[in-house]
Amino acid sequence: MWNCDWMTPFGSNMMFMGGGLFGGLLSFLMILAVIYLIYRLIRAFVPTQIAASDKSASLEILKTRYAEGKISEDEYQRMRDILVG
Structure with missing residues (x-):
């Protein structure tokens, strides 16, 4: 009834980090989005x-x-x- 497995805190049907149908692709896109946002923030604050x-x-x-x-x-x-x- 309850998932008590300590290795998978969100159960075995994780949507992120490789689980689910598009979990790997979604994780990759989220990582790219975070990298892009960090890049834009750095460019915004670095003097030209x-x-x-x-x-x-x-x-x-x-x-x-x-x-x-x-x-x-x-x-x-x-x-x-x-x-x-």
Whole structure:
């Protein structure tokens, strides 16, 4: 009547961790969802200063190339618009 097996606390018909018809697939999808949520939380709280420093470094290189006469004013304006957005 009551399941008293200490090895399977939820009985032998477990829905998660491999039991049941889709238990293994459901467990795998839940683990992927948790990993994805952790990844999104980390990305949300990590500053994006790396991208900003890359953009400013690229803009400095562009200014230097224009000052040295390696690119024309039209090329400079077009590239600067792309970098600044």
